[in-house]
Amino acid sequence: MTLKRLLALLLFILMPLSAMASGNPLAKWKPDFDPSGAEYTYLLSNVSHPAIEGVGVGYSIRDRVWQETNGRIYVDFRPLSQLGGEKDVLRKLKMGAIQGMMSSSVAAANLAPKLGIVNLPYVIDTFEKLDKFRETPELFTPFSECGLKQKVRVLDITGYGTYGWATTKPVTNLDEAKDVIFRIAQAPVNADIYRSWGLKFTALPWPDVPQALQTGVITGLDHTPTVCNITKKFEIAKYFTEVNYAQGLFIHMINERWLQKLPEDLRATFLRVVAEESAKARQRTRAQQEAQIAAAKANGVTFYALSANQKQKLVDLAAPVYKRWEEKIGADYLATVRARLAE
Numbered sequence: 578m579t580l581k582r583l584l585a586l587l588l589f590i591l592m593p594l595s596a597m598a599s600g601n602p603l604a605k606w607k608p609d610f611d612p613s614g615a616e617y618t619y620l621l622s623n624v625s626h627p628a629i630e631g632v633g634v635g636y637s638i639r640d641r642v643w644q645e646t647n648g649r650i651y652v653d654f655r656p657l658s659q660l661g662g663e664k665d666v667l668r669k670l671k672m673g674a675i676q677g678m679m680s681s682s683v684a685a686a687n688l689a690p691k692l693g694i695v696n697l698p699y700v701i702d703t704f705e706k707l708d709k710f711r712e713t714p715e716l717f718t719p720f721s722e723c724g725l726k727q728k729v730r731v732l733d734i735t736g737y738g739t740y741g742w743a744t745t746k747p748v749t750n751l752d753e754a755k756d757v758i759f760r761i762a763q764a765p766v767n768a769d770i771y772r773s774w775g776l777k778f779t780a781l782p783w784p785d786v787p788q789a790l791q792t793g794v795i796t797g798l799d800h801t802p803t804v805c806n807i808t809k810k811f812e813i814a815k816y817f818t819e820v821n822y823a824q825g826l827f828i829h830m831i832n833e834r835w836l837q838k839l840p841e842d843l844r845a846t847f848l849r850v851v852a853e854e855s856a857k858a859r860q861r862t863r864a865q866q867e868a869q870i871a872a873a874k875a876n877g878v879t880f881y882a883l884s885a886n887q888k889q890k891l892v893d894l895a896a897p898v899y900k901r902w903e904e905k906i907g908a909d910y911l912a913t914v915r916a917r918l919a920e
Contacts, residue, residue: 602657603627606636610643615651617839619847621677622660622670623827628807630865631735631827632656634858635679641850646843652677671727676835679735682826683764690905691723692731694914696766697902698822698895699888704863706918707736707824711859716914719907728833732848733855737825738801738866743814745796749881751775751890754818757797760786767799769898770822774891790814801825802880803862806869811878819882822891829855 606627612618619642627633635654642652660666660675663684669675671688686693695701701710710716711734721731748754751774759778761767771778778799781789789795790813798810804825805811829851836844874880883891903911 606633608639608643610648612643612648612651612653615643615648617650617843619650619652619677619835620660620675621652621654621679622666622675623654623656623679624658624663624681625656625737625827626807627656629737629803630858630861631737631825632679634735634854637854637858638851641854642847645846645850649843650839650847670830670832671729673728673832673834675832677732677829677831679827679829681762682824682828683762683767685731685828685830686764686766688727688729688830689723690902691720691907691910692828693766693902694720694906694911695734695826695828696764696823697899697911698770699892700823700911700915701918702739702821702823704739704824704859707734707826708856708859709918710734710914711856713917716917719910724830725833729830730833730836731828732831732851733829735827735829735855735858736862737827738803738862738869739819739821740799740801740823740825741820742818743798743800743802743805743810744816744818745790745793745814747816747879747881748797748818750883750887754797758795759797759799760789760795761799766898766902769901770895771799773895773898775894786810801866802873803866803869806873806878811873811876815878817873817878817880819880820891821883821888 621635623632623635625632627636635656639652639654642650663680664687666675666678667680667684667687670678682695686696701707724730742748742754742759744757748757754776757777759771759776760781761771761778763780763782768780779795781795786798790810798805798814802817805814839847870880
């Protein structure tokens with residue numbers, strides 16, 4: 578056998594092994610049990626990567642639910658948009674074609690406007706306020722039940738950090754931000770916020786962001802340090818302004834008909850595990866943000882904090898946004914949430 582043929586044979590043998598090693602980004606999260614015997618399957622969707630703590634919680638829920646129900650419920654968690662984009666998945670959730678969805682907070686408002694309260698600037702803007710919102714029935718119950726007319730209930734909330742501006746040049750105040758073209762999420766509330774702040778923006782799909790950054794179509798991102806660092810956006814946008822106006826959240830929604838069909842004991846166990854694991858994930862999200870900021874700084878990313886006066890200016894400019902959205906969310910509910918979280 579010639580050397581050329583030998584090398585070709587070795588390449589043929591090794592290629593499948595290489596593909597197996599690198600072809601499945603979710604290989605490390607495969608269950609260590611056989612789910613085929615489960616009585617109930619809970620198909621749960623998410624668009625993001627489980628390296629983000631607020632996403633990876635889906636696997637923690639899967640494993641604990643399996644263990645504590647003795648294999649009667651299998652949470653079939655599908656991240657990375659395996660089941661489609663969020664609007665399509667939300668439609669399937671309402672129909673009952675899938676049972677659960679960890680929706681981005683900006684997309685969740687398409688189910689019911691009240692869910693948009695978490696996207697308003699400086700309302701639920703800190704980890705502490707998020708926990709208080711979740712743990713206070715007066716605040717969380719209306720949020721949880723606002724989609725029941727469409728047979729969807731909100732079970733819990735996890736996240737991916739605090740929103741700010743990742744930019745290709747330094748931004749330390751609102752005037753400097755006016756020279757930036759920001760990419761924002763494709764959601765009406767975000768567009769309303771950026772219009773009120775007088776900033777230039779475009780609502781690009783997330784897959785289009787890398788090329789847009791590289792070519793200068795956009796010069797800034799409205800996102801969190803965790804996502805910007807994990808997805809390598811900081812390789813181009815090397816400055817981050819800690820605006821801290823909202824928490825990036827995943828809203829865990831479930832088809833109510835499926836939930837009510839579970840036997841009472843299984844339903845109680847399922848709900849308890851989701852609540853406990855979501856609370857743990859919120860704590861891990863805070864730690865992850867600190868770690869990702871430290872890693873970004875070590876790689877040369879410069880962070881700036883907005884002054885208290887600059888933040889107040891953003892609040893004042895957003896007055897029309899609060900007014901417009903209180904009509905959708907409910908003026909009394911918005912006032913109650915703002916007052917209780919300010920205590």
